[in-house]
Amino acid sequence: MREITLSQAVNEALAEEMRRDPTTFIMGEDVAEAGTPFKVLSGLVEEFGTERVIDTPIAEPGFMGMAVGAAMTGARPIVDLMFGDFIFLIMDQLCNQAAKTHYMSGGKLTVPLVLRTNLGATRRSAAQHSQSLQALVAHIPGLKVALPSSAYEAKGLMKTAIRDNNPVVIFEDKLMYQDKAPVPEEEYLIPFGEANVKRTGSDITLIGTSSMVQVAEKAAEILAAEGISAEVIDPRTIVPLDEATLIESVKKTSRAIVIDEGHQSFGVTSEIASRLNEKAFYHLDAPVLRMGAMDVPVPFSPALEDLTVPTPESVAAAARKLCGGEMIHAA
Amino acid sequence: MAEAKHNTEDYLRMYRQMVRIRTFEDNANQLYLSAKMPGLTHMYSGEEAVAVGICEALTDDDRITSTHRGHGHCVAKGAEFKEMFCELLGKEEGYCRGKGGSMHIADQSHGNLGANAIVGGSMGIATGSALRAKLLGSNDVTVCFFGDGATAQGLLYEVMNMAALWNLPVIYACENNGYSEYTKTEEIAAGSITARAEAFGIEAYQVDGQDVLAVNALTERLVDRARKGEGPFFIELMTYRYHGHHVGDINREYYRSKDEEKDWKENRDPIIRFRAHLVSEGIATEEEIDAINAEIEKDASDAVAYALDAPYPDPSEVDMHVYAD
Numbered sequence: 001m002r003e004i005t006l007s008q009a010v011n012e013a014l015a016e017e018m019r020r021d022p023t024t025f026i027m028g029e030d031v032a033e034a035g036t037p038f039k040v041l042s043g044l045v046e047e048f049g050t051e052r053v054i055d056t057p058i059a060e061p062g063f064m065g066m067a068v069g070a071a072m073t074g075a076r077p078i079v080d081l082m083f084g085d086f087i088f089l090i091m092d093q094l095c096n097q098a099a100k101t102h103y104m105s106g107g108k109l110t111v112p113l114v115l116r117t118n119l120g121a122t123r124r125s126a127a128q129h130s131q132s133l134q135a136l137v138a139h140i141p142g143l144k145v146a147l148p149s150s151a152y153e154a155k156g157l158m159k160t161a162i163r164d165n166n167p168v169v170i171f172e173d174k175l176m177y178q179d180k181a182p183v184p185e186e187e188y189l190i191p192f193g194e195a196n197v198k199r200t201g202s203d204i205t206l207i208g209t210s211s212m213v214q215v216a217e218k219a220a221e222i223l224a225a226e227g228i229s230a231e232v233i234d235p236r237t238i239v240p241l242d243e244a245t246l247i248e249s250v251k252k253t254s255r256a257i258v259i260d261e262g263h264q265s266f267g268v269t270s271e272i273a274s275r276l277n278e279k280a281f282y283h284l285d286a287p288v289l290r291m292g293a294m295d296v297p298v299p300f301s302p303a304l305e306d307l308t309v310p311t312p313e314s315v316a317a318a319a320r321k322l323c324g325g326e327m328i329h330a331a
Numbered sequence: 332m333a334e335a336k337h338n339t340e341d342y343l344r345m346y347r348q349m350v351r352i353r354t355f356e357d358n359a360n361q362l363y364l365s366a367k368m369p370g371l372t373h374m375y376s377g378e379e380a381v382a383v384g385i386c387e388a389l390t391d392d393d394r395i396t397s398t399h400r401g402h403g404h405c406v407a408k409g410a411e412f413k414e415m416f417c418e419l420l421g422k423e424e425g426y427c428r429g430k431g432g433s434m435h436i437a438d439q440s441h442g443n444l445g446a447n448a449i450v451g452g453s454m455g456i457a458t459g460s461a462l463r464a465k466l467l468g469s470n471d472v473t474v475c476f477f478g479d480g481a482t483a484q485g486l487l488y489e490v491m492n493m494a495a496l497w498n499l500p501v502i503y504a505c506e507n508n509g510y511s512e513y514t515k516t517e518e519i520a521a522g523s524i525t526a527r528a529e530a531f532g533i534e535a536y537q538v539d540g541q542d543v544l545a546v547n548a549l550t551e552r553l554v555d556r557a558r559k560g561e562g563p564f565f566i567e568l569m570t571y572r573y574h575g576h577h578v579g580d581i582n583r584e585y586y587r588s589k590d591e592e593k594d595w596k597e598n599r600d601p602i603i604r605f606r607a608h609l610v611s612e613g614i615a616t617e618e619e620i621d622a623i624n625a626e627i628e629k630d631a632s633d634a635v636a637y638a639l640d641a642p643y644p645d646p647s648e649v650d651m652h653v654y655a656d
């Protein structure tokens with residue numbers, strides 16, 4: 001199968017859906033000629049014109065609100081938010097307006113929009129350009145949240161998001177834009193709420209999201225060399241969450257670590273870990289462990305920044321302890 | 332050139348500060364190109380007369396808020412090279428102990444409340460600083476630096492309204508360098524920028540941001556009046572950035588021409604213009620100016636060498652300063 005970058009995969013998904021549905025359009029800062037600072041959208045304005053690939057001023061709450069209005073009245077906007085950190089600027093429009101309109105209207109209005117943005121530290125971009133804020137939006141009922149972990153997921157999830165009748169937030173990992181993965185030429189969609197078992201194992205389940213899927217896979221390799229068999233699962237969407245696949249795996253392995261790049265406290269890892277505790281308690285041999293980013297603003301200095309995120313080594317070390325029975329009373 | 336200050340000392344300090352900014356940026360760019368600086372940075376080169384003209388009208392008690400393109404404001408408000416390069420390289424001796432980097436660089440002891448990586452993110456902060464000055468009866472003024480692109484943020488209009496209602500001692504300094512990232516200002520700003528301030532009853536001025544004396548003269552006047560409770564004020568400074576939006580923005584021809592860049596650099600450079608003025612007015616000779624330039628270059632290369640060798644923060648610092656004691 002051909003391999004393309006995550007950036008190309010997103011570009012293809014957008015182009016295919018925009019060809020298919022004339023009510024779709026993209027809006028955001030420097031999305032047209034510049035194709036975004038990450039160059040993910042290069043070429044789209046040439047095909048679809050500036051009417052459907054719209055450069056906006058730096059007015060995030062404004063264009064987010066306009067997307068909500070356009071979605072409520074028959075269009076399918078795709079909002080480009082240059083950095084995930086800017087989600088704080090648009091919270092009212094996303095969480096008070098987009099997320100609640102369908103419910104508040106008693107099901108009469110829908111808000112089919114996609115907010116595509118990104119996450120991830122270790123780019124030496126400091127505290128306001130490095131956050132992984134998926135937990136914030138996952139907390140709000142009415143929003144769906146997708147976390148692609150490779151080019152393949154990025155394309156399939158984006159196409160599903162655009163066709164979904166709800167507001168969907170997709171976080172791409174900034175560090176992965178140039179990473180290649182096999183992506184079929186033929187059309188495919190990845191349904192929401194279907195986890196992907198990336199590797200089967202019997203001793204421990206490593207549940208990783210987005211940037212942390214690769215970390216979990218590398219940890220599993222380290223562990224395999226030591227005779228510990230780790231299963232790696234990528235939930236792909238955290239809202240909706242494929243609980244069944246996660247629970248089934250944990251029932252088999254009896255141990256689990258949940259890894260996500262958002263801050264560890266009150267985060268995605270906490271939510272998944274407690275669902276496993278509630279629903280697989282009698283099958284567990286150890287507490288489910290959370291591994292997220294350290295609870296500090298992301299520091300600029302490489303000497304500090306690298307300490308703040310889970311690594312294959314730190315995940316493997318934690319898994320080793322869990323499998324050795326060490327942490328049973330430590331959580 | 333407009334006339335403002337009349338003493339040799341002041342003129343030479345303004346010249347020196349502009350050259351210090353340019354030299355700092357040339358070194359920072361070099362650090363990026365030689366892969367010695369982590370991350371990216373936004374160069375202030377070309378806009379020196381704005382930061383220097385304004386900050387030379389301020390005292391250490393006056394505050395500023397800065398932007399993602401903040402090295403110029405930082406130098407102009409009194410920062411030292413050594414601590415600045417240390418910050419740029421993420422070293423412990425940096426102004427923010429390596430935690431901030433280029434986009435958050437600031438010498439807080441001279442009243443710089445911080446560079447900001449959120450476009451428009453400092454508008455509330457600057458106006459709040461002015462509110463504090465009024466409430467606590469202190470005499471200082473706050474200058475809020477931001478770009479033309481930042482005028483699209485709604486926050487500006489919320490805080491200008493309050494600043495005008497309450498006569499706050501704040502000066503909004505819009506650095507109009509013609510571009511918001513890769514987009515021309517006229518494509519992202521409808522109507523007139525100064526008229527937006529005027530709509531709130533705020534006196535607004537447009538000034539040649541490449542003329543340090545013009546910027547300084549206007550700012551001195553407005554700072555004086557702001558201290559007397561006649562603020563707020565708004566200044567639009569017409570200027571130009573010489574480099575790309577950030578150091579990695581090398582191929583720029585799809586959004587602006589090489590001829591345009593050449594024209595600004597050759598015909599409107601704030602340093603070349605001021606240098607010619609100093610010489611023609613007999614304030615300094617060419618030789619004296621060359622000596623100043625050489626001294627600054629040496630300062631900068633010494634500071635770079637120092638910063639390259641300086642230690643990174645200890646790992647234990649990673650969770651320090653999350654909460655104040």
Ligand SMILES: Cc1ncc(C[n+]2csc(CCOP(=O)(O)OP(=O)(O)O)c2C)c(N)n1
Binds near residue numbers: 029058478479510
């Ligand atoms: C809220 C927010 N939106 C977008 C960005 C990305 N961004 C960084 S600088 C910039 C352009 C700013 O233009 P302007 O205000 O004119 O300042 P200049 O870079 O020209 O100095 C953009 C869009 C950001 N940092 N913050």
Ligand SMILES: [Mg+2]
Binds near residue numbers: 478480507509511512
């Ligand atoms: Mg600008």
